[in-house]
Amino acid sequence: MRRDLEAVLMVVDQPVAEYDLARAFGLPVQAIAATLAELSAEYTAQGRGFDLRQVAEGWRIYTRPECADAVEHFLKEGTEVRLTQAALETMAVVAYRQPVSRGRVSAVRGVNCDGVMRTLVLRGLIEEAGHDPESGALLYRTTSYFLERLGLRSLDELPDLAPFLPDDIEGLDDTGEHTQ
Secondary structure, three states, X not given: OXXXXXXXXXXXXXXXXXXXHHHHHOXXXXXXXXXXXXXXXXXXXXXXXXXXXXXOOEEEEEEOHHHHHHHHHHHHHOOOOOOOHHHXXXXXHHHHHOOEEHHHXXXXXXXXXXXXXXXXXXXXXXXXXXXXXXXXXXXXXXXXXXXXHHOOOOHHHOOOOHHHOXXXXXXXXXXXXXXX
């Protein structure tokens, strides 16, 4: 019964009344109440990172107050931050043209990308990939974390861009500018 109670208490998102637990397990309320009190005392004595508490509505497992900083740090580190449209566009240029310089990315996008590139490097989505032999410019490429976040095994799995390009691309150079 102890193991089953623990399993139920780990998955509930609100306190559960002793009566509801007793009814679910087909046991007397007094037996459930005694076992819950034992578990709570046991967790406290063992110094666990969680606590089984009785509140007005019933019983529930809570994080111990002394662990709040660790939990908060973990949750903040795991927070997903959405990328801006500029970051997505910049990342796409790097993914399809890598290795590529900041200047080249800016030329393709038509705006300065220095700040966005720094952000993508800080987030681990792109990384330095050496220097251009002709210009000496720093080159960038996508990272394995980029592939992981997109659910790709390799860059070969990136979708083909041809269906998204305009039909009339004659006379355009590789930055999308007219050559005539």
